Amino acid sequence: MTQETEIIRQVLEGDIETFRFLLARYEKPVIRMIRNITYDTESCEDIAQDVFLTAYKKLASFDPDRSNFSTWLFTIARNKSLNELKKKKPLLMNELPEKNNPHDPSDDMTKKEFFARLDNILQTLPSRQRRAFILAEFEKLSYAEVAQIEGARLGTIKSRINRAKMRLRKALEEFAGDVV
């Protein structure tokens, strides 16, 4: 029996305080994932609170034979993030900030501009590609785990991540070309 399964068993038996261990382990990854999907730094913690409360309420339905706890929890976080995104207006390409004309690619300002450019490209990726990329690259989940969270086939996930990477790298190279 894994440590997590043991913690879950204790919580289900009424030792609510043990849930803190799960919170401590997953608060950062869950908040980070929500922030990266919703791009909402202000309400990502509120959404995360809702995620953990839902996880607590549904804990009895978690089946360790079907998935890891992390995959199960990330699935809840993914669904909550998507619900939050539905409430918001999609970001349009023409809303993206204009590229500046930096001179020295090594200075901090230019680096920030590179990062802003990458952020913008990430935001404009198709949502499925973006989520798969975030889960694999920022959360360091395996492709199989991403496939389980997204409810898609492994090959589909690989393809989404590769396309996202290609788009980001292409944008970065174009921007670097403009700079140099």
Place this chain on the structure above:
Amino acid sequence: MNPEEIYNTWKEQKSQIEVSKGFSSKVMSQIYQYEREKKKPLIDGHRLIELISTRPLGKVAVVAAGAVIGLVRITFVIYAFLGC
């Protein structure tokens, strides 16, 4: 800094996050509140009496329910009487 390094630094930066100090306490208090509400009885006698006594509609509903029950009872008595 080449594009590859920038890309990796960006990924690294996106992986960092600061969580506000009281986050886990907020979640735990929500959980405890949820548990308290779960333990509350479905029908709270005191709350029901308070609802009835403070609202005119509540009083009307109780009187109407009493009248209906009384009528049903009288009907049963008459039916049983005639049945004999």
